[in-house]
Each structure stands twice: as C-alpha cells, then as structure tokens.
Amino acid sequence: MASEAAGQGRRPGVLRRLADSDLFWSFRRSPVTVAAAAVTLLLVLGAVLAPVVAPHNPYDLASLNLLDARNPPAWDESGDWSFPLGTDDQGRDVLSSILYGMRLSLFVGGASVLLALALGVGLGLLAGYAGGWVDMLIMRIADVQLSFPAILVALLVDGVARSLLPHERQGDTALYVVTLAIASSIWVQFARTVRGSTLVERSKEYVQAARIIGVHPVAIAWRHVLPNALGPVLVIATINLALAILTEASLSFLGLGLPATQPSLGTLIRIGDGFIFSGEWRWILLYPAIALAGLTLAINLLGDWLRDALNPKLR
Amino acid sequence: MVDRPGAPLLQVEGLARSFDVSPPWLNRLVEGGGRAVVKAVDGIDFSIGRGETFALVGESGCGKSTVARVIVGLHPPTRGRVLFDGADLARSMPRAERRRLRRRLQMIFQDPYASLNPRWRVRDIIAEPLRTYGLCAGHGERRARVEALLAQVQLAPADGDKYPHEFSGGQRQRISIARALAATPDFLVCDEPTSALDVSVQAQILNLMQDLQRALGLTYLFISHNLAVVSHVATRVGVMYLGRLVEQADTASLFAAPRHPYTRLLLATIPDIAFSGRRREPVAGDVPSPIDPPAGCAFHPRCPFAEARCRRERPELRPAGPSRVACHAVEEGRLPAA
Structure with a gap:
C-alpha cells in the first residue's frame, strides 16, 4: 500500500506527464498546429469509421442507381441531402467515396511509411554501425535510388509487378504493389538519416564503454545506438506520410495505382478529371481533390511542427 | 624493477598502432598523393605490477589515449603485443576464456557526459x-x-x-x-578520469579511486596530462612524446630528478602555489605532426641540447640512475643537472 503510493508519487500517470511535457506546451502554443491536428484527426476518424459514418457504401454495386448519376451537391437547387456532395457518373455518393477512398489512401500511406521505416532504419543502422564495405554497398544503393524521382521508382516497381502477376489477380494485389512501390522509393531517407546519427552515436564513449564491457555488437546497435539515433525518424516519418499519400494519389491518377473498383482519392480525382472540360459536374473532381489537399497539408503542418519542437537548437 | 613481487599484471611489448588517414581511394587516384599513416603509438614497452598505479603523461596527441584503447581492446595493435596476466588478448582463444579476461580489464573514460x-x-x-x-x-x-x-x-x-x-x-x-x-575487475584503465571536472571535484574522485584501490586491490593505468594529479596518485610514471616513451621512472625520482629534456620542460611548466616568481622557460614550438615525425629523436626540433646525432639516430630507452631515459644527451652525460 505504502510502496504503491510512493510509486505513484514518483511517476505520475502517462496523461499527466504528457500534459506537462515541453512537446504538449509547444503544441498548444501554435494555433496552426492545433488546427492541423484537428483536421487530421477529423479526416482520419472519418476514414477509419467510413463503414459507420458514410451515408452509402460505394462498393455495394446493388445499391447504385444510374438515375442518381451526376447529382449535384445538396446545396444546389437540384441537389439532394441523401448525397451531400453529389454523385459521380455511376451514381455513387461522392462523400462516401471520399471517406472510403481516404481509408485506402491512409492505409497505403501508413503501410508504405512503416515498411520504408523498418527497411530504412534497419539498413541505416547496419551501414552506420558495421561500416566498411557493408556501409559502402548500402549507401551506394541508396544513392542510386535517390537519383531517381520517387514516382519513377514507384512506376518501375508497379510495372515489374504488373508483368509478373497474372492479369486477373491485379485488382486484389494492386494495394500491396502500390505500398511496396512507394516504400521502395522513400526508405532511402530513413536509411541516410539513421546512418548519420548512428555514426555520431557510435563514436561516443558510452558505446565504447559497452564494447569494453563485452556486450555483443548486435545488442550494442539495438539497445544503445538505435534509441539514440531514432530522434529525427519520427519527423521524417510524419512528413513522408503526406508524401506517400501524394505519391499514391499520383500513381492512381495516372491509372497505375488502385483500380476503379477500389477507388482511392487519386482514383476519384482521375475519374473526376474526365468531366472537367464538360464545364458541369465539377464536384466529382473538386471534393476528392480538396480532401487530398487538406489531408496532406494538415499532416505536413504537423510534421513541420514536430521538426521544430524536437529540434533543441530552435527552442 | 626487481622489487615487484611476482609477474607483472600487464606487459606492453613493442606496442605500435598506426591509423590510415589517407584520402579516399578515388581522391588519391584523381588528385595524386599516396597513403598517409599516423603513427599514434610507435613502439613502446612498459609493464605494470599488481596494485601499482602507472601513469602515462604527455601533451595532447602524444598517443597516450591510443595506448589505453589498444590495451582495453578497442583497437587491435599494429605491432607488438599486450599481455594481460600473461595472456595476449589479441590472439585467438576460447570465447569463455576471452570473456573471463576481458571482464577483469575495465576502463573509465574522460568525458562523464558522453x-x-x-x-x-x-x-x-x-x-x-x-x-x-x-x-x-x-x-x-x-x-x-x-x-x-x-x-x-x-x-x-x-x-x-x-x-x-x-x-x-x-x-x-x-x-x-x-x-x-x-x-x-583487477585492472582499470583510467583515461584522463578527472580532466573534465572542477578542481574540487577532481580531488574527491582521485581520493575515491585511491580508496577503492586499497579496498579492492586494483591496479591502475592512469592517463593524464596533469602532472600535479599524477604526482598525487601514481607510483610510477611514463612520459610519452609523439608516440614514444622518453622517460620512465618511479614518481619520486621523476619529480625530484627529471632526466629527459622533455620531462624537464614539462615539469618547468607546472605552476607552483607559492608564485615564486621564477622565470619559466616558454615551451618552444609545437608538437610535430605524427604523420611526418622528425627523423632521429622526435624531440630534437624543440630540444635545447640537440646535436647532429639526435637528428640522425633514434634513441632507445636506457637505464640512467633510477630511471630509464631515451636521450643521447643523457647517455653521453652532456646534459647539465636539472
């Protein structure tokens, strides 16, 4: 009982410590960041809860009615509140499509960043800690990778996957191919950053102390170097999340990403793009584009704030 | 050196360690120029008996920290060997055996913040x-x-x-x-353990180290550039200059009667508390680059007693009274008494 109380006195709850932290303080001080966080939270919640909150299920072909096609948004005089942002040429509700599409966009973005993070941090740590020819090999591969624009790398992976996979399965695998394609274009940034901070940490005396104690090199890299080298990775991950979502949208817009049966935001924009010169039905393009811009802008602003807040030189 | 009972705990024999500081291969190819090698430690011998505190002193860049790093196994030696309790740690041996030896040899670092x-x-x-x-x-x-x-x-x-x-x-x-x-451990390598600390705290740490030495029977290799600290803790002292030992003596003789001109110069620069007002010899010149060390005795460009032989021939450590000194002038007896 007494020891429990002492334990609580020493370590306040996680929420309490979070509210007292420098990070939260700098968060509350910046209205732009609070707004960006609110927008991100709203969009992410909407996307994750799409099956619950969306008025329609755009994948349910049986519920579509071509008579509902190209309905304008609800505030238009011929609009209808059952389709708040209007419908596309197939009669699918644009708002529902956006929510479901954002789910896919966020999944591809998040999964590709996680994959790139695992790959990049692992290889960067290996290169920085092992040094020598291992470092040389990994970093030259990274340099070659970096000299190609991200979208080109993604196109290459996508193209290779398309030629390898049977045509009828491409619809199912498209999601994973796109994720892999984007991950392989952004891992380099993680690898270079982690290698850099690994080199710095590796030369510090606490690492030498662990070597003298006789700790296994893998344990030194994992338990001593990695936690100290991870600082900038969170920032890069946040900014790259926005970048990955944009890359996915670009691929889908070019028709190389997700198919029309599983429309992401980029696919929706591509579909809407077909109507832009008609002068009418512009909502089919406009609202998915606004959703994409809002999502990536909000995430980018969060990333910028995180970079500044975690940089001790700017405090 | 005969008064030490039993075999020494640590023996350093002909130890040398160089570092390759050449520009990368491509730069050498394009810009020309060959490899550059720093001889951080260039053939030194000493041994440390159980319970002793052996101090290595010298200016920055003389290789004393490299000696420490080679002894604890952070760098393999380029030449020579380090015997710890009779075993060469650089040689292959069963894992369990190596771990047992490594455990007995630990290190304290200079910067407690890093x-x-x-x-x-x-x-x-x-x-x-x-x-x-x-x-x-x-x-x-x-x-x-x-x-x-x-x-x-x-x-x-x-x-x-x-x-x-x-x-x-x-x-x-x-x-x-x-x-x-x-x-x-039995043996602690202390690489400037107090030089990053305030003077008052230095004394506490040194006293703690001495108490621990008595209580646990530790042997220390104490690396420092602070001669006042060395005179306080060490039983024997080795003076290093540009990767070589120039003088080795027990602490009392070294401080009472320094023989090598470099040791004399170092001792002359210690400020004394009395502010005696004696004129100090300013240290002439800088330590030469270890990439391109002077021929013969490495100290000759700064030595007031240098002769033609000093520029030509590298002096070896030879007994001189209670000390061992690497100096032609001492050997020839042409050095004035300090």
Missing part, C-alpha cells in the same frame, strides 16, 4: 556488466548488487532510478566508476 547512455537509468547502466557476464542470479540479487555498488562510490541507492542528466560531472564519473567496478 560515457553514459543518456536514455538509460543509472541502475541499468551499472547493471550492464552484471547482465553481460551473468554475475548475478536474479533480478533481486542484481538490484542489491547495484545498490551496493552505488554505495561504494558514495551515491544513494535511490539514485539508481534517475537518468544521467540529473547528475553533476563528478557524480556521473562516480557512476562510470561503479559501472567499471560491477565487472569486478
């Missing part, structure tokens, strides 16, 4: 050798051992829960010592 992992609690830092060598049977035993170690370096048991940044430099150095002691 030598502790900032993300680890002090308890885990000190427990790392215990865990690595499986020295404690369970969690409870390890915890008790860590608290005993904290007490041994005069820190409170509750300090184990804190992070390194919550401590001052002197306290951090105590933590560093506790970590080294956790492995129950």
Whole structure:
C-alpha cells in the first residue's frame, strides 16, 4: 500500500506527464498546429469509421442507381441531402467515396511509411554501425535510388509487378504493389538519416564503454545506438506520410495505382478529371481533390511542427 | 624493477598502432598523393605490477589515449603485443576464456557526459556488466548488487532510478566508476578520469579511486596530462612524446630528478602555489605532426641540447640512475643537472 503510493508519487500517470511535457506546451502554443491536428484527426476518424459514418457504401454495386448519376451537391437547387456532395457518373455518393477512398489512401500511406521505416532504419543502422564495405554497398544503393524521382521508382516497381502477376489477380494485389512501390522509393531517407546519427552515436564513449564491457555488437546497435539515433525518424516519418499519400494519389491518377473498383482519392480525382472540360459536374473532381489537399497539408503542418519542437537548437 | 613481487599484471611489448588517414581511394587516384599513416603509438614497452598505479603523461596527441584503447581492446595493435596476466588478448582463444579476461580489464573514460547512455537509468547502466557476464542470479540479487555498488562510490541507492542528466560531472564519473567496478575487475584503465571536472571535484574522485584501490586491490593505468594529479596518485610514471616513451621512472625520482629534456620542460611548466616568481622557460614550438615525425629523436626540433646525432639516430630507452631515459644527451652525460 505504502510502496504503491510512493510509486505513484514518483511517476505520475502517462496523461499527466504528457500534459506537462515541453512537446504538449509547444503544441498548444501554435494555433496552426492545433488546427492541423484537428483536421487530421477529423479526416482520419472519418476514414477509419467510413463503414459507420458514410451515408452509402460505394462498393455495394446493388445499391447504385444510374438515375442518381451526376447529382449535384445538396446545396444546389437540384441537389439532394441523401448525397451531400453529389454523385459521380455511376451514381455513387461522392462523400462516401471520399471517406472510403481516404481509408485506402491512409492505409497505403501508413503501410508504405512503416515498411520504408523498418527497411530504412534497419539498413541505416547496419551501414552506420558495421561500416566498411557493408556501409559502402548500402549507401551506394541508396544513392542510386535517390537519383531517381520517387514516382519513377514507384512506376518501375508497379510495372515489374504488373508483368509478373497474372492479369486477373491485379485488382486484389494492386494495394500491396502500390505500398511496396512507394516504400521502395522513400526508405532511402530513413536509411541516410539513421546512418548519420548512428555514426555520431557510435563514436561516443558510452558505446565504447559497452564494447569494453563485452556486450555483443548486435545488442550494442539495438539497445544503445538505435534509441539514440531514432530522434529525427519520427519527423521524417510524419512528413513522408503526406508524401506517400501524394505519391499514391499520383500513381492512381495516372491509372497505375488502385483500380476503379477500389477507388482511392487519386482514383476519384482521375475519374473526376474526365468531366472537367464538360464545364458541369465539377464536384466529382473538386471534393476528392480538396480532401487530398487538406489531408496532406494538415499532416505536413504537423510534421513541420514536430521538426521544430524536437529540434533543441530552435527552442 | 626487481622489487615487484611476482609477474607483472600487464606487459606492453613493442606496442605500435598506426591509423590510415589517407584520402579516399578515388581522391588519391584523381588528385595524386599516396597513403598517409599516423603513427599514434610507435613502439613502446612498459609493464605494470599488481596494485601499482602507472601513469602515462604527455601533451595532447602524444598517443597516450591510443595506448589505453589498444590495451582495453578497442583497437587491435599494429605491432607488438599486450599481455594481460600473461595472456595476449589479441590472439585467438576460447570465447569463455576471452570473456573471463576481458571482464577483469575495465576502463573509465574522460568525458562523464558522453560515457553514459543518456536514455538509460543509472541502475541499468551499472547493471550492464552484471547482465553481460551473468554475475548475478536474479533480478533481486542484481538490484542489491547495484545498490551496493552505488554505495561504494558514495551515491544513494535511490539514485539508481534517475537518468544521467540529473547528475553533476563528478557524480556521473562516480557512476562510470561503479559501472567499471560491477565487472569486478583487477585492472582499470583510467583515461584522463578527472580532466573534465572542477578542481574540487577532481580531488574527491582521485581520493575515491585511491580508496577503492586499497579496498579492492586494483591496479591502475592512469592517463593524464596533469602532472600535479599524477604526482598525487601514481607510483610510477611514463612520459610519452609523439608516440614514444622518453622517460620512465618511479614518481619520486621523476619529480625530484627529471632526466629527459622533455620531462624537464614539462615539469618547468607546472605552476607552483607559492608564485615564486621564477622565470619559466616558454615551451618552444609545437608538437610535430605524427604523420611526418622528425627523423632521429622526435624531440630534437624543440630540444635545447640537440646535436647532429639526435637528428640522425633514434634513441632507445636506457637505464640512467633510477630511471630509464631515451636521450643521447643523457647517455653521453652532456646534459647539465636539472
């Protein structure tokens, strides 16, 4: 009982410590960041809860009615509140499509960043800690990778996957191919950053102390170097999340990403793009584009704030 | 050297360590120019008996820290060997045997702000050798051992829960010592353990180290550029210049009767508390680059007694009274008394 109380006195709850932290303080001080966080939270919640909150299920072909096609948004005089942002040429509700599409966009973005993070941090740590020819090999591969624009790398992976996979399965695998394609274009940034901070940490005396104690090199890299080298990775991950979502949208817009049966935001924009010169039905393009811009802008602003807040030189 | 009972604990024989500082292969190819090698340590011999404190002194860049790093195994030697309790650590040997030897040889670092992992609690830092060598049977035993170690370096048991940044430099150095002691070593390499600390704290750490030496029967290799500290702690002293030992003597003789011109110059620069007002010889010139050391005696460009032979021939360490000195002038008896 007494020891429990002492334990609580020493370590306040996680929420309490979070509210007292420098990070939260700098968060509350910046209205732009609070707004960006609110927008991100709203969009992410909407996307994750799409099956619950969306008025329609755009994948349910049986519920579509071509008579509902190209309905304008609800505030238009011929609009209808059952389709708040209007419908596309197939009669699918644009708002529902956006929510479901954002789910896919966020999944591809998040999964590709996680994959790139695992790959990049692992290889960067290996290169920085092992040094020598291992470092040389990994970093030259990274340099070659970096000299190609991200979208080109993604196109290459996508193209290779398309030629390898049977045509009828491409619809199912498209999601994973796109994720892999984007991950392989952004891992380099993680690898270079982690290698850099690994080199710095590796030369510090606490690492030498662990070597003298006789700790296994893998344990030194994992338990001593990695936690100290991870600082900038969170920032890069946040900014790259926005970048990955944009890359996915670009691929889908070019028709190389997700198919029309599983429309992401980029696919929706591509579909809407077909109507832009008609002068009418512009909502089919406009609202998915606004959703994409809002999502990536909000995430980018969060990333910028995180970079500044975690940089001790700017405090 | 005959008065030491038994075999020495540490023997350094003809130890040399060079570093390749050449520009990368491509730059050499394009810009021309060959390899550049720094001879940080260029053939030194000494031995340290059990219970002794052997000090290595010298200016920055003379290679004394490299000697420390080679001895603890952070760098392999380029030439020569290091025998710890009769065994050469650079040679291959069974893993268990190597671990047993490595455990007995630990190190204390110069910068107490860099030598502790900032993300680890002090308890885990000190427990790392215990865990690595499986020295404690369970969690409870390890915890008790860590608290005993904290007490041994005069820190409170509750300090184990804190992070390194919550401590001052002197306290951090105590933590560093506790970590080294956790492995129950016989031999501690101390690389300038007090030079990053305030003078008052230096004395505390030095006294703690001496108390621990008496209580645990430790042997120290003490590396320092601070001659006042060395005269306080060392039993024998080796003076290094540009990767070589120029003089080796017991502390009393070295400070009473320095023989090598470089040792004399070093001692002349120690400020004395009385402010005697004596004129000090300014140290002429800089330490030459170890990439391109002078021929013959490395000290000759700065030596007031240098002759043609000094520029030509490298002097060896030879007995001179109670000391061993590497100097042609001392050998020829043409050096005036200090």
